[in-house]
Amino acid sequence: MAISNKPTSVKSSGSSKDSAPPYRTLRHFESPKEVLHAIRDAIMVNQDVWDATHVPHGNVSLDTICFQATAPTGERGFLIDVDASSKPNGDPVFHSVNSLSRDLYPEDPNVSIDYLDDLESFYYVLAYIPIAFTGPSTKHPTLPHVLQSWVSTPSSKEAVLEKEAMITGYGIEAGHTDPYFSSYVFETLLDDWQTILRYRFEQKAALERPRTTEQLERDSKEDYEDFLERIDWFIDLVEQFGEVEVSEIDKRMNTFQLDQ
Numbered sequence: 001m002a003i004s005n006k007p008t009s010v011k012s013s014g015s016s017k018d019s020a021p022p023y024r025t026l027r028h029f030e031s032p033k034e035v036l037h038a039i040r041d042a043i044m045v046n047q048d049v050w051d052a053t054h055v056p057h058g059n060v061s062l063d064t065i066c067f068q069a070t071a072p073t074g075e076r077g078f079l080i081d082v083d084a085s086s087k088p089n090g091d092p093v094f095h096s097v098n099s100l101s102r103d104l105y106p107e108d109p110n111v112s113i114d115y116l117d118d119l120e121s122f123y124y125v126l127a128y129i130p131i132a133f134t135g136p137s138t139k140h141p142t143l144p145h146v147l148q149s150w151v152s153t154p155s156s157k158e159a160v161l162e163k164e165a166m167i168t169g170y171g172i173e174a175g176h177t178d179p180y181f182s183s184y185v186f187e188t189l190l191d192d193w194q195t196i197l198r199y200r201f202e203q204k205a206a207l208e209r210p211r212t213t214e215q216l217e218r219d220s221k222e223d224y225e226d227f228l229e230r231i232d233w234f235i236d237l238v239e240q241f242g243e244v245e246v247s248e249i250d251k252r253m254n255t256f257q258l259d260q
Contacts, residue, residue, distance in 0.1 A: 022070075023078075026125070027062040030136050032181050032246035033238055035129055038067040040231045041077025043122055047224040049079075050115045054216065058099070058113065059090030060121035062128070092154035093128070096120040097167060097201075100160045112210040115220045116200055119227055120167065123193050124150075127172050130181035144176045167194065167201050182249040185234050192230040196223060 029035050042065045046057055057064070057079055068076050092100060096117035131147055133139050143151055150159040166172055171194035177183040200223055204211065211219065241249055 023066045023068040026065040038077035061091040061094040094121045094124045097164045130177045130186045135180045182246045184253045
């Protein structure tokens, strides 16, 4: 399982799990702040690899986004390869609409996979954690209905249609964020990311053909910048609250809005 935190290859960066300092997968996050930092850094890694190779990672998930607490700020999150022995095709729960559609409709030549599918997977990861988890290593005994179809049968046509409706419609239904997290932070960030994805998803579909290299380079630069700008804004907000628990931000923000 190689660490893909250098833009030399999606599958190998010259570092191995055994030789690298200790790290945890995002599935074993210890705080909401850690979730945001890990995802933000992993997106930067993902962009570096895409810029260098034009090959998407293809398997962004809770088990391939990792966090190394002892690393310098901005370098704590990274991506690793999927463990082929356990999930040779990755985790379909977090796969993009196009990735899943390619398996369902292999005859469709317009279903192309690129960087946007990785960004879509980051979106699903960010949506899943504050809805499915109640805290570190603790999940809801039953998944909220908003997650059930694309988690219980992730490779089904129904799951693909639900994900497509989320991306091209109004995103994930609000109000399901667990109190341990900040609904203001996570739900607003998800709304922002969904707006970016919806615009590009519709633009990509309207082409009815794969994008040219020039289009991919232009669009990817813009989309990565927009994704990172939004998550950076919320990370800065969380940091401004200092030692206040992220779950308390909602109360502070509600008080602030009432005072305006």
